[in-house]
Amino acid sequence: MDTNLPASTQPRVVIIGCGFGGLRLAKALRKAPVQVVVIDRNNYHNFQPLLYQVATGALEADSIAYPIRKIFTGQKNFFYRMADVQHISPASNMVHTSVGDIRYDYLVLATGSLTNFFGLESIERNAMQIKSIPNALNLRSFIFQNFEKALLTENPAEKQALMNIVVVGGGPTGVEISGSLAEMRRHVLPKDYPELDLSAMQIFLVEAGPALLGPMSEASQQDALRYMNELGVKVLLNTSIKRFEDCRAYYSDTEFIPSENLVWAAGVNGAEVPGLPAEVVTRNKRISVNQWNRVEGFDNIFAIGDVANMVTEDMPRGMPMLAPVAQQQADHLADNLQRILRGETPVDFKYLNKGSMAIVSRNKAVVDLPKNVHFNGFFGWLTWLFVHLMTLVGFRNKVVALVDWAFSYFSSDQALRLIIRPFSRKDLKDDKGKKSAEHRTATPEYNPTPPAIQTPA
Ligand SMILES: Cc1cc2nc3c(=O)[nH]c(=O)nc-3n(C[C@H](O)[C@H](O)[C@H](O)COP(=O)(O)OP(=O)(O)OC[C@H]3O[C@@H](n4cnc5c(N)ncnc54)[C@H](O)[C@@H]3O)c2cc1C
CATH class of the missing domain: 3.50.50.100 (FAD/NAD(P)-binding domain)
Known part of the structure; x- marks a missing residue:
C-alpha cells in the first residue's frame, strides 16, 4: 500500500510514536528545514499520568486525550499517518507499517513502554x-x-x-x-x-x-x-x-x-521496534543510545523517552521512564538534528530533574x-x-x-x-493483541491465613 506522503527536497524525519517525546519533538521541529512524518497507532495523544483517574471514574477519557491532527493544525512541515509500525529495515532506511512502507532520512523511535508481566x-x-x-x-x-x-x-x-x-x-x-x-x-x-x-x-x-x-x-x-x-x-x-x-x-x-x-x-519494558540488532536492545527491551540519543551503531537512528536507555555516571541503570525525560530529550534532539544538518557536532544531553510527586487521595x-x-x-x-x-x-x-x-x-x-x-x-488482550483464553469456573474461597498488613514505622 502507498502511504501517499508528498515528495520533498528536504530530509524526512520519521518519528514513531506521538506520546510525550514524539509530540514534543515534532513540535520543536516546526521551523526546521525537514519534513516531519509522525506515525502512531492511535490518532490521539494520551496523557498517561491521569489514566488511573479515568479508570476510577474521576475524569472523562476525552479530557486526557487530544487528537494528533488537531495539535499540529497549521504546522506546514508536519504529516501524520495512523499506523502500527511492524518493523524497520535500517539497511534500506525503511519503516514497515500496517498501511505501507515509509522511507526515512532520519528515524526517531519514541514508542514508549509496555506492561512488564515478568513472564508470569x-x-x-x-x-x-x-x-x-x-x-x-x-x-x-x-x-x-x-x-x-x-x-x-x-x-x-x-x-x-x-x-x-x-x-x-x-x-x-x-x-x-x-x-x-x-x-x-x-x-x-x-x-x-x-x-x-x-x-x-x-x-x-x-x-x-x-x-x-x-x-x-x-x-x-x-x-x-x-x-x-x-x-x-x-x-x-x-x-x-x-x-x-x-x-x-x-x-x-x-x-x-x-x-x-x-x-x-x-513494571514496564521498553516498546522496542523489531529490526535493530540484538546488541542494542537491553534486558528490559529498551534501546541503548549515546548522549545524543543516537542508537549505538547507527548514524541516522535515534530513540527518546521510555524506549531509550541512556546510561550516565549518576544513572548507571538508565534514565527514569518519566514524561519530563521524554520531553527534555525531544527538545534536545530537535536542536541536535538541526546541528547535524548544519554539519556541526551534536551536544550531550543533560537531564534536569525538577522533582517527582504522587497523589495519594x-x-x-x-x-x-x-x-x-x-x-x-x-x-x-x-x-x-x-x-x-x-x-x-x-x-x-x-x-x-x-x-x-x-x-x-x-x-x-x-x-x-x-x-x-x-x-x-x-x-482481555495482551499487548500483542493476543486474547485471553481463560474462563473462570472455580468458586472462590476465603483465605484461612490472611497476609500481615504493613503499618507505618
Ligand atoms: C499509568 C501511568 C502513570 C504515569 N504517571 C506518570 C507521572 O505521574 N509522571 C511522569 O513523569 N510519568 C508518568 N508516567 C510515565 C510517562 O507516561 C512516560 O514516561 C511517558 O509517557 C514516556 O513518553 P514516551 O514519549 O517515551 O512514550 P509514550 O508517551 O508512551 O508514547 C508512545 C507512543 O508510541 C505509540 N506507539 C508505540 N508503539 C507503536 C508502534 N509499534 N506503532 C505505532 N505507534 C506506536 C503509542 O501509541 C504512543 O502514542 C506514567 C505512566 C503510566 C502508564
Missing part, C-alpha cells in the same frame, strides 16, 4: 493493566460490573472476591490507583450499593520491595504508607504476587488473596523537589493539581479536568461510573 503467564492472561485509555475504561467497567454481580450472589466468599481489589506495584501508579479506589469505596459505592456490606470489600496494595514509592524520598515513602493506612488500603510490602487464577492472587505457593480484580502496575499528595525539599498533604495535592493541569494538552481538556476535579472535591462524588463498555475477561 497467569497474570498476563487475567490481570487488568493500565497503559492505555481502552485499558482504563475496561478497568472501570470491570469493577462496576463485578459490583453488579456481587449483588446477585448468595455465596459470601464469591461476593467478597467480586468486591476485593488487589493492586500490584507500589510505585506512583499503584499508590494513586489504590488511593482513588479507597476514596470510591468511602464516598461513591455506599450511595450506589446500599444493599452491599462494603466493610467486606478490601483493597490490597502489594509491593515486592521494602517501601512504597521506591524512587522517592524516605519521607514521601512513610507519608504514602501512612495515608494508605488512613484510607484503609491494606499494604503488603516485601510481597510478590506470583500467580492469579480462579479468583485467587497467590502470594506464596499456597496462600492467596481472594479476588476477582487484580490491577497490575508492577482526593486531597493529599507527596512531593519531592531537588535539594531534599519534601512536602505533603493538601499543599502537595494543590501542587500536583497545578502541574498536571498545566501539562494537559489543549485548553478544553484543562477546563474539563478542572471542572471534574472541582465537582468531585466539593461533592465527594464521581459522576463517571457508567458501564458504557461492557467488558468480560475473555475480551
Whole structure:
C-alpha cells in the first residue's frame, strides 16, 4: 500500500510514536528545514499520568486525550499517518507499517513502554493493566460490573472476591490507583450499593520491595504508607504476587488473596521496534543510545523517552521512564538534528530533574523537589493539581479536568461510573493483541491465613 506522503527536497524525519517525546519533538521541529512524518497507532495523544483517574471514574477519557491532527493544525512541515509500525529495515532506511512502507532520512523511535508481566503467564492472561485509555475504561467497567454481580450472589466468599481489589506495584501508579479506589469505596459505592456490606470489600496494595514509592524520598515513602493506612488500603510490602487464577492472587505457593480484580502496575519494558540488532536492545527491551540519543551503531537512528536507555555516571541503570525525560530529550534532539544538518557536532544531553510527586487521595499528595525539599498533604495535592493541569494538552481538556476535579472535591462524588463498555475477561488482550483464553469456573474461597498488613514505622 502507498502511504501517499508528498515528495520533498528536504530530509524526512520519521518519528514513531506521538506520546510525550514524539509530540514534543515534532513540535520543536516546526521551523526546521525537514519534513516531519509522525506515525502512531492511535490518532490521539494520551496523557498517561491521569489514566488511573479515568479508570476510577474521576475524569472523562476525552479530557486526557487530544487528537494528533488537531495539535499540529497549521504546522506546514508536519504529516501524520495512523499506523502500527511492524518493523524497520535500517539497511534500506525503511519503516514497515500496517498501511505501507515509509522511507526515512532520519528515524526517531519514541514508542514508549509496555506492561512488564515478568513472564508470569497467569497474570498476563487475567490481570487488568493500565497503559492505555481502552485499558482504563475496561478497568472501570470491570469493577462496576463485578459490583453488579456481587449483588446477585448468595455465596459470601464469591461476593467478597467480586468486591476485593488487589493492586500490584507500589510505585506512583499503584499508590494513586489504590488511593482513588479507597476514596470510591468511602464516598461513591455506599450511595450506589446500599444493599452491599462494603466493610467486606478490601483493597490490597502489594509491593515486592521494602517501601512504597521506591524512587522517592524516605519521607514521601512513610507519608504514602501512612495515608494508605488512613484510607484503609491494606499494604503488603516485601510481597510478590506470583500467580492469579480462579479468583485467587497467590502470594506464596499456597496462600492467596481472594479476588476477582487484580490491577497490575508492577513494571514496564521498553516498546522496542523489531529490526535493530540484538546488541542494542537491553534486558528490559529498551534501546541503548549515546548522549545524543543516537542508537549505538547507527548514524541516522535515534530513540527518546521510555524506549531509550541512556546510561550516565549518576544513572548507571538508565534514565527514569518519566514524561519530563521524554520531553527534555525531544527538545534536545530537535536542536541536535538541526546541528547535524548544519554539519556541526551534536551536544550531550543533560537531564534536569525538577522533582517527582504522587497523589495519594482526593486531597493529599507527596512531593519531592531537588535539594531534599519534601512536602505533603493538601499543599502537595494543590501542587500536583497545578502541574498536571498545566501539562494537559489543549485548553478544553484543562477546563474539563478542572471542572471534574472541582465537582468531585466539593461533592465527594464521581459522576463517571457508567458501564458504557461492557467488558468480560475473555475480551482481555495482551499487548500483542493476543486474547485471553481463560474462563473462570472455580468458586472462590476465603483465605484461612490472611497476609500481615504493613503499618507505618
Ligand atoms: C499509568 C501511568 C502513570 C504515569 N504517571 C506518570 C507521572 O505521574 N509522571 C511522569 O513523569 N510519568 C508518568 N508516567 C510515565 C510517562 O507516561 C512516560 O514516561 C511517558 O509517557 C514516556 O513518553 P514516551 O514519549 O517515551 O512514550 P509514550 O508517551 O508512551 O508514547 C508512545 C507512543 O508510541 C505509540 N506507539 C508505540 N508503539 C507503536 C508502534 N509499534 N506503532 C505505532 N505507534 C506506536 C503509542 O501509541 C504512543 O502514542 C506514567 C505512566 C503510566 C502508564
